[in-house]
Amino acid sequence: MNGLYLNDPGKVRFLAQHAKSNYVWTVNELKVEWVDGIGMEGGHSHPRSHTTKQGSGAGIVTKQLARLQEMGVKPRTRCFVDEIVRDASGRVRGLKVYEGYRFPKFGTGRVKYIEAKKAVILCHGGFSADVAYRMLQDPKLTDKFQTTNQPGATSELWREASRIGALEVQNDWIQCTPWNNAIEKGMGVSWSFAQYVAGEFGVWVTTKGERFVNENANRKVRADAILVEQGKGLRCIAVANLAAGAALAERRPGFVEKCVKDGLVKQSDTLEAIASAFGIDAAALKKTIETYNEGVKAGKDALGKDVSRVKPMTEGPWLAMEMSPRIHHCMGGIVTNLRCEVIDVKTLKPIPGLYAAGEATSGVHGAVRMGTNAIFDCLVFERVAGLSAVKAA
Numbered sequence: 001m002n003g004l005y006l007n008d009p010g011k012v013r014f015l016a017q018h019a020k021s022n023y024v025w026t027v028n029e030l031k032v033e034w035v036d037g038i039g040m041e042g043g044h045s046h047p048r049s050h051t052t053k054q055g056s057g058a059g060i061v062t063k064q065l066a067r068l069q070e071m072g073v074k075p076r077t078r079c080f081v082d083e084i085v086r087d088a089s090g091r092v093r094g095l096k097v098y099e100g101y102r103f104p105k106f107g108t109g110r111v112k113y114i115e116a117k118k119a120v121i122l123c124h125g126g127f128s129a130d131v132a133y134r135m136l137q138d139p140k141l142t143d144k145f146q147t148t149n150q151p152g153a154t155s156e157l158w159r160e161a162s163r164i165g166a167l168e169v170q171n172d173w174i175q176c177t178p179w180n181n182a183i184e185k186g187m188g189v190s191w192s193f194a195q196y197v198a199g200e201f202g203v204w205v206t207t208k209g210e211r212f213v214n215e216n217a218n219r220k221v222r223a224d225a226i227l228v229e230q231g232k233g234l235r236c237i238a239v240a241n242l243a244a245g246a247a248l249a250e251r252r253p254g255f256v257e258k259c260v261k262d263g264l265v266k267q268s269d270t271l272e273a274i275a276s277a278f279g280i281d282a283a284a285l286k287k288t289i290e291t292y293n294e295g296v297k298a299g300k301d302a303l304g305k306d307v308s309r310v311k312p313m314t315e316g317p318w319l320a321m322e323m324s325p326r327i328h329h330c331m332g333g334i335v336t337n338l339r340c341e342v343i344d345v346k347t348l349k350p351i352p353g354l355y356a357a358g359e360a361t362s363g364v365h366g367a368v369r370m371g372t373n374a375i376f377d378c379l380v381f382e383r384v385a386g387l388s389a390v391k392a393a
């Protein structure tokens, strides 16, 4: 439902069927360390998110790099892929690259042609940092928006894949996160407070002191709701009491305390002080929390949030931070089949010698990527792409 039925059902089923075995693979083969316990991200119907002990995808990538080193494989860095080379028969033969490339200066480095022994796998990620291209897809995503992505999340290979005849769809479905901290740059860290404490257990209010969205709805619903409120000149604040952070404290001890110490999340003994710090209408905020607590006790939330794990927030200390949506994920992209073969725009058949996976591809997420599903999309389909490419004739 979150994907507005734009997802490829076959891919969604495949991902669901292979999520657990890939999780086990990361533990047994890569030695990735995951924290005990699971969280519930936006759009999820049940808690099901795992987090690496390191706290991000780097907890997987560093293990992959260590494994490559053991295998004697040296990844090429500073190597810009400029062209995908397709021969007269339509087969992809290799790449034209700039070796020793100096980001972001196009044309720097030495030109080199690399012939593929078996196949080329495209996994060039999304284009959230590419203002011009993302505005061609969705004109409202101007440079006023920050992105959570690294500066190299650009569109050159999206356009190159298109140029050589790879079919791409739904490139204009670009996701904004709802909950980044207005005083942090990029992704930051304290969004976990807004999601896993105030989102799951507390409330999100405008400076009018009123709730405006189900705090655990999918990212699109929540980001759009914040943008609407901001358009009215209001600010959107995530509020919870310290007790609401118990589930996160179990998984990540000391996290909230560190956000408070670093000045990212404001802590006060009274709701009035929180209201005053963020310019919220204090009387309305108090009333909103009373009404929310009544819903929690009755097991029925006025905005439809699942409050089965929530406890009424009756006493301080209180915590709050202001939220600011950021451009985060590209749901569309190259069309692939379940063997990760890239589909040709003209023939609608696989392009020989070309595979793709990860955020550069479409199909899994439809209109809205649910929180934490991207890494499993990458792990599951990037492994399939690798295995398919090895077997390529």
Ligand SMILES: Cc1cc2nc3c(=O)[nH]c(=O)nc-3n(C[C@H](O)[C@H](O)[C@H](O)COP(=O)(O)OP(=O)(O)OC[C@H]3O[C@@H](n4cnc5c(N)ncnc54)[C@H](O)[C@@H]3O)c2cc1C
Binding pocket: 056, 057, 079, 080, 081, 082, 123, 124, 125, 126, 148, 149, 150, 152, 153, 154, 156, 157, 187, 328, 329, 357, 358, 359, 360, 371, 372, 373, 374, 375, 376, 378
């Ligand atoms: C801050 C942040 C936090 C996230 N947290 C989560 C999470 O908790 N759970 C989850 O499931 N997902 C999360 N995501 C989403 C997920 O991390 C990404 O969707 C995923 O990492 C994409 O992986 P990928 O391998 O497809 O591409 P990437 O990891 O983006 O890698 C693609 C690489 O290709 C490079 N590249 C692009 N064009 C070229 C070119 N022409 N030549 C050479 N190189 C090129 C890019 O610079 C990049 O280094 C998060 C994303 C961000 C930004």
